[in-house]
Amino acid sequence: MSTSPTKILLIEDNPGDARLIQCMLEQLQEPVYLLTWVDNLTDGITHLQSQSTDVLLLDLGLPESSGLATLLTVFERVPAVPTLVVLSGLSDEDIAVQAVQSGAQDYLVKGHVDSALLVRAIRYSMERSQAKQALRQANDDLERRVLERTAELAATIDALHIEISERQQAEERIRYMAHHDALTGLPNRELLEDRITQAIAYAHRNRSQVAVLFIGLNYFKYINDSLGHKSGDSFLQLVAARLQASLREGDSLARSGGAEFALCLPLLSGAGDAALAAQRVLDVLGQTVLVDGNELHASASIGISLYPGDGTDVHILMRAADTAMNHAKVRGRGNYEFFTPALNQAAQQRLALENQLRQALAKGEFVMHYQPQVDMGNGAILSCEALLRWHLPGAEPVSCPDFIWIAEETDLILPLGEWILREACRQLKQWQDAGYSQLRVAVNLSARQFYQPHFCERIAAILEETGLSASSLELEITESLLLQRSDDVLDILNRLCRMGIQLTLDDFGTGYSSLAYLQRFPIQVLKIDQSFVRGIGQDRNATALVTAIIAMAHGLDLKVVAEGVETTQQIDFLLSRGCPDAQGFYFSKAVAAEVFIGLLNP
Template identity: 45%
Template sequence: MLDNPSLRLGVREVLQVPHKEDITLLEDKQLYQFLLVEDIQGVRRILLNSTSYSIGRNPSNGIVLYSNLVSRQHATLQRVPMPKKSIQLFRIIDGNLQGERSKNGILINGKRKLSHLLAHGDEIVFSKDTKALYQVASNFTEASVPSDDATIAISENELAVFNDELAVINDEVMSRLASIPELNPNPIIEIDLEGDITYLNPAAMQQFPNIDTLGSQHPTLQGLLSRATSLQNGNQDFFVREVEINERVIEQFVHFIQCSDLIRIYVADITERKRSQEIIEYQASHDSLTGLPNRQYMNEFLNLALAQAERTAEQIAVIFFDLDRFKLINDSLGHSTGDMLLKAVCDRLVHYLPKDDLLARWGGDEFILVLRHVTSPEQALKVAQKVTKILEPPFICDGHELHISTSMGISLYPFDGKDVDTLMKNADVAMYRAKGNGRNNCQLYKSVMHENTFKRLSMENRLCKAIENDELLVYYQPQVNLELGKVVGVEALMRWQHHTLGLLPPSQFIPLAEETGLIVSIGYWLLRQVCAQSHAWQLAGLPPLRLGVNLSLRQFRQKDFIEKLSQILEETGFDPHFLDLELTESIVMEDIEESVTRLRRLRDMGISLSIDDFGTGYSSLSYLKSLPINVLKIDQSFVRDITENLYDQAIAISIITLAHKLKLNVIAEGIETKEQMELLRSFGCHEMQGYLFNRPVPPAELAEFLIAQPVLW
């Protein structure tokens, strides 16, 4: 390192200093100046014999520093002529002569400097792995790196005289250190303590032609003298300020020259740099698609608004909203159309936004509206309703006419939270309550919503681990044929053994599984369980039974569903002719052509297909005749009051008659009384299931029931 004694100056030759008072050591003898540089490539000594050097890692520099930690042009060495002296000195400047400073700066003898007149022995630090030592020698032959026993010829006493004299010279030339001001391409201005201009370099006169006339009233000098008093008092060495002049931004580096009571201003045009910074800052705080403020900007805005509202005792409303069923638009029409819709929505809303309020994109199709100066919850609700009205007219995107609605949630400061996170969370909770109420509406936050949301989140988290923790169970309910007088099939029904809530029926967790997508993994688990169980029953000697399994829309729409089902059948050894997949009307009727194709593939595998809860959906009878199905199931809602309700009887008769005409089997669900059973049998329905015959039971209990199967009606 540069602290190695072998690299320091020592005494080898004593200079004879004349006793004449008007001749200095510097004038007496020719001295040579060197820069001893140490970087990752080692140590090298450079003789300084040019008027200037650029220093940095760019190979085009006069002095190249081999380190990635230094700037491309890190510093500049500038020879400073000394009037009335026989020598010339070197000044090191951070950055280049155009006013662009280095990234890390430079340290001179451990202190950060922007500019420094070098004295013998000064250490310059460019980075943690790159340093330099400035040396003065009386003999040119000392240019090589000295060994331990060879040092440069100048005595310590003479070195002290040399450095003292440099210190005097430093004060004398501070007023003209500007790296040859006449040649500097940037303006340099000097004023006295009265504010009168004492010097302008050519660049200053060219860029500010009226500065001499306006004097201290010129924009570059306005307000400068009052700030410069801190320099005169010695409170600071310099300051930097920015000034705007005719849409240009200039940076001024201002320092005080004590020996001449002058204030010097170095000027650099940083307009392009400021514009680049503004572009970068804008991109960091705004959404690239819509141009709206993004989440970061919204957080900063709302924090400031809350701080002001605390002082003024005002209310603030946070409205969280998204576009209902936006995912359907993205999936069916493509993301480009979805992006066009998002931009069109934003363009329409910003025209109605009050100046003090903020509309921001939270992410995806979610938006935040921050309303300031709110006086009541009703005022926030009116704004939300106005947003709904604004979005009612259709949007034309890529030739498609799109109608949208929104679900909105509102939280109010200070009642529903006093910080950004709490207000956002509660507005989000209220929005999901709006979705739960049928979408296209707005809800104010209430504390009970948070409790319900927490319960739902807790159940969702627990459901994710239900399979892993063996908490899911399968129960089986027999299906009987009255003509044969025996059990001909079973329907598999899910149960969840919750750790705190006990045994839960499907109605309490299947909708959540559908919404979160967990139904897909749960559905495959169910198929594998019931196929393996049914195969085991057959191996145990029980009669083969038709196995009914409910199928979800998400699972049916999986591209690889049929392949995975085939794999499960093969792995479990279960005969597909005994498998009956039960689908709702809504599953079958969504994308009817694709549904028919898939259903036919399943039929070709030997699998039976049923329409569950027939009559409760929106199936078209014109399609029903072409669907490759085997069974229609009468929903229990038509069975519950069938003995008293003539309308239920008419519907049941219609379904049974339709099934017979189409050569389909028909099963009635929810049979609880003999009267219901006999009435449906009289209508021609001979297969039924319900509590009258047996409730859903675990596998072992069902096996016992089948072995001791009683005589059925």
């Protein structure tokens, strides 16, 4: 059964901020959001008065009205205003509290918002608004019924008692809905905050401690993308049940949103108790979960904050636990991390970098550099690897490893990855049209890109748009990607292969190298990781490993390419072992397109 799109009105006078909001919503496949943008309050109020709207995203810094006056004007002119979420450039807690007290459902600070936070804020704001509306409607209906019954049956007291009981039960149900997650039945974030506050008060009186754990499920998006949201919901329900069953008496578990849970542990004697609880959660989630006949493995990253050491306020403790959880994800996932002041500084730097990257994409500050792949026998350039660079004004381009990890942690990797692919195909087509018809280009893929819905169709659309033939495109994937949901991976790789795209296994030897998946998946090229090439003639194990990889590739009828070639000794060794293709600083570093064309015309 189809679901109508959520109609969103954005009143925002900054076109750049409006485009960022639109980009965040367009990245989502489900649910569907229909965004209307106006740049002034007058047009926004006219739209609200004449058009059906589910959610209003309101900037408080408009030219014709600013601050809380903007909010009050909206409520005055449109009494039946829909769910309202405030957008502001000011991180001012007092203004945020006043905005919510005035009728807003949430308060978001520009520059601190990513697509996941925006969608979560919209969804929970709508749920709160609907719950409040349901409560008001229920109260109105019950009041009417009580009055009617009282007028009709003024002499029978028993019937009045029944009505009162029904009213109490209805109010109790609505209160439950307002404070619990509809999917898992667990307390929601609002109720969790209340319970943490109570735990802090008790700990203060008894001089004990409280731990707050934020539990983020890893790779949950892949489950939704491959198996669908129904299976994803079932997975979350099973995980919630397992976590609930593992609690001690007095512990409080909540679903804080999406694929994240939170845990409040009162009466702790020390950090060791929190560490034991975190490890218990990891052990519970490490067990196989069976959903619709599929064996799924839950994994989590956990952040821990402690009262009173990390803060004496519920919001500070929750923010600290969230910061520690994000650090646990960066550190490798499947582990727990305690909050430290250094993590807070790192979180601020991470947030600043994320915001800079989003602005860089909007401003066109990203450029592509190209490193040649060379036939070492005759020096001919066969192909080039497209590598992303961030070109800040007045500074040298920043290489991809310095910032790409933050894009991988957010939804930014999806529009950025699509831009990289389109730009690399466009540039290669331009070179081919200039006479270099045999030249190819290789583009690296992230797992997030690979698993997004309709990935193969997106590739085909870019090839058609740029006019590049599929046989000229190489897609480089990592070994770790092949280990995730192998049936899905095999289907996607086979589709790409049938399109004529060459598939390359990058950094071979650094992960879980296996003959089994080399035989199962339609891989055509192995790229020997530069750490092994660097050890040729210097490290006995590295030299032997490079020899074995080349021999294995020949045995499987795979092409092999050496990365990171820098010396004539390495070249001589590779040629003697039957590996003629390589790239590395010996030939050229990655260079801008206008420099690369010069390499083609030595």
